[in-house]
Amino acid sequence: MNILQITTSVRGDASESTRVTNQIVARLVAANPGATVVRRDFGAQPHPLLDGAALGALFTPADQRTAEQLARVQLDDALILEAQAADVIVLGAPMYNFAMPVQLKSWFDAIARAGVTFRYTETGPEGLLKNKKVYVAAARGGVYEEANDPQVPQMRALLNFLGLTDQTFIYSSGMAMGPDAVANGQAAANAAIEKALA
Numbered sequence: 001m002n003i004l005q006i007t008t009s010v011r012g013d014a015s016e017s018t019r020v021t022n023q024i025v026a027r028l029v030a031a032n033p034g035a036t037v038v039r040r041d042f043g044a045q046p047h048p049l050l051d052g053a054a055l056g057a058l059f060t061p062a063d064q065r066t067a068e069q070l071a072r073v074q075l076d077d078a079l080i081l082e083a084q085a086a087d088v089i090v091l092g093a094p095m096y097n098f099a100m101p102v103q104l105k106s107w108f109d110a111i112a113r114a115g116v117t118f119r120y121t122e123t124g125p126e127g128l129l130k131n132k133k134v135y136v137a138a139a140r141g142g143v144y145e146e147a148n149d150p151q152v153p154q155m156r157a158l159l160n161f162l163g164l165t166d167q168t169f170i171y172s173s174g175m176a177m178g179p180d181a182v183a184n185g186q187a188a189a190n191a192a193i194e195k196a197l198a
């Protein structure tokens, strides 16, 4: 089993989403002793933004790219290869300003590549990252009902678009609502991990 662990919190050891991803990965490794784990901590080492230079590099034919453009495309290529090789992807998803952090969005921006991880057919888009399990550790300061969650629908849409349809979201809610709420939110996340990875 190849496990890809992506963490994106900027809060270092205080991060709840990173804590949950670590627990999920530990569970997976315990159940699959031969598993390999590739870790990316974009909170500590952000992937570069999708800017004009990055897009220009991507749309320049490979044999005409400058050394700088080649290097930029290779950064994204590496993330695509990791995602393709993974059987299980474990994503840390803090909620910052009602959305996923830019660190996580940059990972999606890097791996969403036409003809490689998705394509358009006559019947619509087709995700090409198939047969993978995705766990998402969603940590948030508040508590959101599913119907008014501002962050999760976009993540689900992006994952579905790429073919990553087998999703389990683990919620740590109330992380900014005082010690009791933090304890309750963490306990709920721990129970959800137990249930999902029993």
Ligand SMILES: Cc1cc2nc3c(=O)[nH]c(=O)nc-3n(C[C@H](O)[C@H](O)[C@H](O)COP(=O)(O)O)c2cc1C
Pocket: 009, 010, 011, 014, 015, 016, 017, 018, 093, 094, 095, 096, 097, 098, 099, 139, 140, 141, 142, 143, 175, 176
């Ligand atoms: C810059 C910033 C913005 C935040 N915005 C929100 C928000 O919009 N809604 C919310 O419920 N919590 C928000 N929070 C609280 C975080 O979601 C909470 O601290 C959560 O634990 C973050 O995940 P992490 O611990 O993995 O970093 C924000 C926190 C920070 C630091």
